[in-house]
Amino acid sequence: MSSAHPRKVKLLYFAWVREKIGRASEEVALPDNVATVADLVTWLKTRGPEFGEAFARADVVRAAVDKTHVKSDARIAEAQEIAFFPPVTGG
């Protein structure tokens, strides 16, 4: 499946994920072959060493799609906002 206009989503980064990537948010055009959160991580890691560093332990980094916790196999076709962050430490 392909589209003439790649879909744009907002990415948010928190805590040490934000620090390693060097920004808190950005808007990206998703390639057609990015269907799940895991696909997105794989693609992000090709964008620069800072992403490789942030996702070096990809099993540690958590994700939320539209402000809801998801697993890495979650589909992101309808997503507006995808966030990546370390395990939470509030309370």
Add this chain to the structure above:
Amino acid sequence: MGVKVQREDFDVASEVDALASGRTDIGAIVTFTGRVRDDDKGRPIKSMTLEHYPGMTEEELSRIEADANARWPLQASLIIHRTGELSPGDNIVLVVTASAHRQAALEAAGFLMDYLKTRAPFWKKETGPAGESSWVEARENDETAATRWRST
């Protein structure tokens, strides 16, 4: 029911008063207050900064609170969590649960804290006396504590 995410401090007594005043159906109120300690495993702490995910934090806390209200007969509940830079001795989090009897209030308060610690998108960064800082790592036993509610 209520959820507040704020930089300002809270006063436990006035929050409990606001929640319970005029109510004669509440027989038990439990409050839990989490505070900043001055050390982490022997390492001195000068300050703690709490980052969060605005929007998701409020939604997640509301989901956790609704979950508690579905599991226990609560007359009222409240979660307040602070953000920004805090010092040792400062309040971080307040959970209040009110019920007709103590068991529901006690259990629901424990559930709210266990779930908050593993699901609410907050991250703590500690700064030591020399200005060195590090992100607090998630604890395995917080995850274990949250798991105990799954069989109930």
